[in-house]
Amino acid sequence: MPLHPQARDYVARYPSDLNADLATLGPAEIQEMRAQDGLAAHRGPHTKLPFVRDELAEGVPIRIYRADPGDGRLPVVVYFHGGGWVFGSVRRNDAAGRDLAIRTGAVVVSVDYRLAPEHPFPAAADDAWTVVRDIFARPAFYQSDGSVAVVGDSAGGNLAAVAAWQARDAGLRLAHQVLVYPVLDVAMDTPSYQEFAKGFGLDAAEMAWFARQYAAGADPADPRLSPLRLPDVSGLAPATVVTAECDVLRDEGERYAHRLAEAGVPAEIRRFEGAVHSFFVLPGLFDQAVEARDYIAGRLRESL
Numbered sequence: 596m597p598l599h600p601q602a603r604d605y606v607a608r609y610p611s612d613l614n615a616d617l618a619t620l621g622p623a624e625i626q627e628m629r630a631q632d633g634l635a636a637h638r639g640p641h642t643k644l645p646f647v648r649d650e651l652a653e654g655v656p657i658r659i660y661r662a663d664p665g666d667g668r669l670p671v672v673v674y675f676h677g678g679g680w681v682f683g684s685v686r687r688n689d690a691a692g693r694d695l696a697i698r699t700g701a702v703v704v705s706v707d708y709r710l711a712p713e714h715p716f717p718a719a720a721d722d723a724w725t726v727v728r729d730i731f732a733r734p735a736f737y738q739s740d741g742s743v744a745v746v747g748d749s750a751g752g753n754l755a756a757v758a759a760w761q762a763r764d765a766g767l768r769l770a771h772q773v774l775v776y777p778v779l780d781v782a783m784d785t786p787s788y789q790e791f792a793k794g795f796g797l798d799a800a801e802m803a804w805f806a807r808q809y810a811a812g813a814d815p816a817d818p819r820l821s822p823l824r825l826p827d828v829s830g831l832a833p834a835t836v837v838t839a840e841c842d843v844l845r846d847e848g849e850r851y852a853h854r855l856a857e858a859g860v861p862a863e864i865r866r867f868e869g870a871v872h873s874f875f876v877l878p879g880l881f882d883q884a885v886e887a888r889d890y891i892a893g894r895l896r897e898s899l
Contacts, residue, residue: 597869601882602881605874606796611793612798613628613804637878638690638879639690640690642694645661652730653728655708656685656706657705657726658704659702660703662693667738668734669700670743670899671702672701672702673703673704673723673730674695674751675708675750677748678710679804680710680719681808684707691876699896701744704730706722708754719750720757743769744772744832746895748777749872750778750809753777753779756772756777756779757822771834771835771898771899772831772835773895774836775891778802778847779844779850780847781810782821783803783806785850787847788802788846797844798843822851828855831855832860833860833861833898835862835890836849836852838866838867839871840867840868841871842871865890
């Protein structure tokens with residue numbers, strides 16, 4: 596299928612995710628890029644909510660959102676932002692956190708995990724697991740009713756998938772996991788990596804650069820890095836996997852969903868035709884972002 600017209604317009608303006616000479620990206624350049632957000636106007640409105648508060652979960656910075664004005668206990672959705680483990684923050688993804696709280700009716704906990712290359716693998720995964728564990732340990736603090744789900748996009752999808760299997764192994768029952776065009780295998784050898792290697796937003800070379808910043812020297816088969824390599828996926832939380840058709844990460848997300856289903860885990864795949872990577876976090880540019888958010892919120896409400 597050809598690119599969706601909105602995706603075609605997007606890649607004409609932003610043919611690559613970083614739009615930079617990867618060989619020249621050092622610490623100073625990374626810091627400068629973190630301070631900028633040329634897409635801020637397209638990330639959605641910062642809707643006023645009755646409860647938004649910055650806190651710490653065992654030392655990990657988080658932001659808690661609640662759209663319900665009451666004080667009763669609610670399900671909790673833990674959100675991990677994308678950005679290749681190098682970019683992104685709770686602040687940059689504030690609109691997404693607010694929107695998720697409104698659409699799901701849950702308490703949303705957005706995680707400011709440590710970023711690479713200053714904090715290499717497994718720092719981000721450790722932070723993600725720390726927050727999930729803390730929510731189960733302190734339900735009253737989070738006004739949790741005990742039902743917890745994880746959501747993540749791109750590198751955040753990787754962290755959500757990792758936290759999901761760690762929760763299983765720790766005997767903590769997650770209600771659901773939502774993985775939006777997740778990074779699930781750093782082998783980068785799927786057909787979608789060949790088909791969409793360049794000119795579709797997230798280049799294959801850029802994804803390799805992100806992986807080097809986060810996990811250079813790590814075992815690529817470590818399931819904390821590549822959840823697709825997890826030997827046993829049985830007993831994991833039910834899953835919703837969203838992919839973009841024209842994205843290097845498409846195939847690994849869909850392979851993971853198929854593995855879950857084969858192991859008896861309820862798993863549903865939704866591929867957005869003609870879409871490119873990052874569409875989900877840019878509702879100001881992509882109608883499919885709103886469609887995806889409605890779909891995910893519905894799946895979460897059913898599970899929570």
